[in-house]
Amino acid sequence: MLQGQEAHAAEMERTFIAIKPDGVQRGQIAEIISRFERKGFKLVAIKLVVPSKDFAQKHYHDLKERPFFNGLCEFLSSGPVLAMVWEGEGVIKYGRKLIGATDPQKSEPGTIRGDLAVVVGRNIIHGSDGPETAKDEINLWFKPQELDSFISISIGTKLART
Ligand code: GDP
Ligand code: MG
Numbered sequence: 815m816l817q818g819q820e821a822h823a824a825e826m827e828r829t830f831i832a833i834k835p836d837g838v839q840r841g842q843i844a845e846i847i848s849r850f851e852r853k854g855f856k857l858v859a860i861k862l863v864v865p866s867k868d869f870a871q872k873h874y875h876d877l878k879e880r881p882f883f884n885g886l887c888e889f890l891s892s893g894p895v896l897a898m899v900w901e902g903e904g905v906i907k908y909g910r911k912l913i914g915a916t917d918p919q920k921s922e923p924g925t926i927r928g929d930l931a932v933v934v935g936r937n938i939i940h941g942s943d944g945p946e947t948a949k950d951e952i953n954l955w956f957k958p959q960e961l962d963s964f965i966s967i968s969i970g971t972k973l974a975r976t
Pocket of ligand 1: 877
């Protein structure tokens with residue numbers, strides 16, 4: 815068992831996960847959430863939003879030189895996106911493992927993209943790729959108070975278990 819500060823730091827790791835418009839429209843919300851829940855990660859914030867194209871460009875700013883950038887941002891802003899924050903030890907790296915490779919043709923079976931998607935431009939889900947991006951993306955998509963209300967619930971759950 816991790817104790818004290820170590821346990822606290824491990825528990826507090828968070829990542830930003832979004833089900834893109836294709837995943838929402840294809841009815842994959844429950845399937846995707848259940849994979850994160852079954853693994854043991856904790857959902858700490860969730861909302862359905864239609865991002866503007868400007869907002870999508872902010873989210874994908876590191877890809878602005880890529881030829882697919884415009885189409886990618888058009889697509890992300892084309893319909894509802896399910897924005898989420900998940901918490902748990904190693905959730906950033908393991909979340910990417912659950913998601914699978916960027917190109918669904920290269921994602922292993924058993925991963926979300928491997929099982930549920932076919933082409934790179936419609937790969938149904940986003941997950942932060944490291945601690946810095948996780949922090950930036952959570953702050954871009956969620957206001958502090960949207961996270962706070964869920965923190966108190968999760969603390970309540972923990973107290974109930976001990
Ligand atoms: P991710 O972190 O696995 O989502 O991959 P990236 O950060 O590299 O790219 C962001 C998103 O851009 C991907 O999830 C894809 O939807 C899209 N994308 C990446 N590479 C390509 C590509 O070569 N062609 C197209 N059309 N889309 C791409
Ligand atoms: Mg990425």
